[in-house]
Amino acid sequence: MPSFAHFISIVALVLPAGAIRQKEGEQSGCFKGEGHCCHAKCDGSHEFGDQTLKYTKCEILEGEFRMNGKRMTPGDLKKDGLEVAESDYVCRERCNVEGKGIDRPDTIVYRAGGLPHVRFGEQLCPFDLNG
Numbered sequence: 001m002p003s004f005a006h007f008i009s010i011v012a013l014v015l016p017a018g019a020i021r022q023k024e025g026e027q028s029g030c031f032k033g034e035g036h037c038c039h040a041k042c043d044g045s046h047e048f049g050d051q052t053l054k055y056t057k058c059e060i061l062e063g064e065f066r067m068n069g070k071r072m073t074p075g076d077l078k079k080d081g082l083e084v085a086e087s088d089y090v091c092r093e094r095c096n097v098e099g100k101g102i103d104r105p106d107t108i109v110y111r112a113g114g115l116p117h118v119r120f121g122e123q124l125c126p127f128d129l130n131g
Contacts, residue, residue, distance in 0.1 A: 030062045030063065035062075035063070036063065036064045036089055036091070036113050036114070037060060037061070037062060037063050037064055037065070037089070037091035037092070037113050038060060038062060039060055040058040040059055040060045040093050040095075041058075041091075041093070041111060042055045042058045042093045042095055042109050042111055042125035043055055043056060043057075043058045043095070046124070046125060051099055051100060052099060053097055053098065053099040053102065054097070054098045054099060055095040055096070055097055055109065055125060056095065056096045056098070057095065057096050058093045058094065058095040058109070059093060059094050059095075060091065060092075060093050061091075061092040061093065061094060061108075064089040064090065064091065064113060065089070065090040065091065065092050065110070071088075071089050072089070072090045073087070073088065073089065073090060074086055074087060074090060074112055076090075077090060077110055080128075082110055082126045082127075082128065083124065083126055084110050084111060084112050084124060084126065085111075085112040085124055086112065087112035087113050087114045088113065088114050089113040089114060090110055090111070090112065090113055091110070091111050091112070091113040092108055092109070092110055092111075093108070093109050093111065093125065094106055094107065094108055094109075095107055095109050095125070097109070097127060104127070107127050108127060108128070109125040109126065109127045110125065110126060110127070111124065111125045112124075
């Protein structure tokens with residue numbers, strides 16, 4: 001299991017503000033709850049070493065995460081310092097994130113879409129500390 005310091009170091013790598021922001025209208029939506037990235041899955045506790053972060057009130061931002069028409073993959077996010085489990089596409093959710101010394105309402109978190117989407121026994125939902 002990664003340590004919290006490892007998690008923070010991954011997320012805090014030199015990320016220019018807005019480096020992984022999706023432009024308005026670049027989402028492929030859901031139809032009657034079916035499609036990619038139609039349901040929030042990040043609610044709950046996420047452990048990183050000795051730190052536990054609690055994600056609450058997560059809401060899905062419908063559709064695969066795309067930038068400039070390109071489907072974003074975990075590899076694309078890794079280049080920006082975010083570690084997401086391997087998958088074909090990335091989903092985004094807006095959550096309240098709380099933990100020791102952390103209180104981040106309305107935080108955009110990223111997760112793997114499709115299968116497999118579980119790593120270390122739980123869904124990883126990292127976020128950009130600069131966002």
